[in-house]
Amino acid sequence: MGIINGLRPLEELFSRNDGYPTASSTIQANTERSVYELFKEVKDDQTVDQVKLDRDTHIEYVRNSLDGLNRYFVILDASKPWLCYWMFHSLDLLGYEIGSDLIKRGISTISKMQNKTGGFGGGPGQISHAAVTYAAINTLAILGTKEAYDLIDRDNLYKWFLKLKQPDGSFIMHEGGEVDIRGTYCVLSAATLTNLVTPELTAGTAEWIKRCQNFDGGIGGEPGIEGHGGYAFCGLASMEMMGKSDMLDIPLLLHWASSLQMQVEGGFQGRPNKLVDGCYSFWVGALFPVLEAILTRQRYKKNEPDEENLGYVAQSLFDREALQEYILIACQYPRGGLIDKPKRSPDHYHTCYCLSGLSTSQNHVIYDIEEEMEKGVTNPGARSLLWAEDIAGTFVIGDPENLVKATHPIHNITLPQVQKIIEYFYGNNIDSSK
């Protein structure tokens, strides 16, 4: 339904402070106002059907960055694989053809960050780190050639993963580093794509993630910590890779996730009573396709024989139109790149996750439950392959050319790139019934 063409006038949507303003409600009101003004202009001019994704401008912003960044980027000097991933994934979503020269340079750049002791560092000569290893593997998956895949030293990668593993089932980010649920997701996603998931690797991990789910349904970085969109994504995606989603309180997680969509802005906040941020378009937005799959699976398992009741649980559990309005109207920076919220500057992180969220709201990506049920899938790679586009469910606001490529709700790379890398590393063993 969306915000702009919704049933209620924009002015009725402002959140209520109940005559009891506090710091949170005051900054919330200011943020709503800034987005409202942008929406009102579009509504008054009746131009919502012409809203446009400035594809070329964003491509130029990202493409130029691949060639060089100014000195202020030194704060990301320990996150070079992230920069590569954010840029290549943005380009891929936008339909930019990544040519052989870029592929060659990409492989060479990432190769310099791989350590002989397993894993990838944030830059050449830096120690291995779970988050940048995830980014490096995703980058290589996007580059998508045999040479890119063969770069990965799987034997040592696996040994290093085990070094990160903690007795309680969690993972540290690097040797001597902090524990949090990002480590778990990053290890499991990279291990799933490269066929390195073993019972040894995942022992106790689902139990640990379950402890990270809070009383309000959200999932935090560690047990006891406040639920947070980014960490909730890590937790749910990890559970789904392991086939253990049922261990979570799914209805409560759905309640929490749904409550994070903002009533005026249409985008997501990362925690209750915090401000909207374009990056949660993916972190929270991508919870919904996974939740849809889980709800559908739960119903199949209940084995309700009534045929007409089968089929996918819902077209969508969030307002896909509203999210697109926020991203396209409030998060595009005129000179290229996407942003957190109005009046902010673009960066590659927000560009990547706004576009990933746009992809999640435009494309309806669903999970093939019937196939899973028939084959009895036990292998995380095979499970990741069961995600596919439901073309009839595609929904685009504004210019029809705004459609970006469909991203995988677990790994956040485009669907064909996931398929290719998994087929490469699993070969004939992908038949999951074994």
Add this chain to the structure above:
Amino acid sequence: MSSYLEANWDDLTPVPQDDGPEPLAPISYEPEYVKAMDYFRAVALKDERSERALSLTEAIIKHNPAHYTVWHYRQQLLTSLNKDLYEELNFITDQVQNNPKNYQLWHHRQIIIEKLGDSSRELPFIEEVLSNDSKNYHAWTYRQWVIKTYNLWDGELSFVDKLLEDDVRNNSAWNQRYFVIFFNPTKPTEEVLAQEIQYAITKIMLAPNNISPWNYVKGIISKSNEQDISVLEELCKDFEKQDIISPHALGCLVDIYESRAKAGSTEDKELAIKKNSTIPYVTNIGTTGSKFCAPFNKDIYYERVGY
């Protein structure tokens, strides 16, 4: 601490960064950073544990506080050189002021405190950080670690009270409240839970559209012996009578009826569906499948999932 530039580096051959040919996303580093990193690589290569190496790590961290490799090395240097770790705490305190959301700084502080075994400065330090940003995720994560590790539960509930007095919408403070009640080695009695329910209701009445105490009270109820969400029925109905619009209150009523319907009441099933249709759901969002309260319309959920 003296600058690394004052040290003598003549004996060391700097090691440049090996980016390979035509690297992607190269950063135009400032010359000082390049110089410091070239020395750092040389130092790390021979695992040199020296004062000059320590001053070098400080210089790099000031350029890039997220340089986890350099932090890791610094930790080893502090131990090898037997440095005064209280001085290190002061260094971290300074750095956190400029980078309150940096993972490495907070983790480094944790490591230093573990070595010192002295947590006496920690709660005031975190309080100071929270006074600038009362929802700083890193600060709260670290605070929970300090409280759990050093058994500092005693004053925490009153600290949370104070924050909720300042801003009843501070969801981090509500989460901390739950943490204090349930992660404390002393398990809460039913009496404590009843008090918490009353506390949350008082806060809900201040601002019925504030989601945080609604989530909190339902969390508490789900942990109580009775697990009966009906204790909120009167509150929700009072709001209705007074024409106070709160989707949380309406959603809560839906959940109350739903829970009775599940116990077999057909009348309540009708009530749940009817009440659900009155929720002024915000963006016409599909649905949620909330166990308890849902601020959004559940029509689609009822239609497709059933209950």
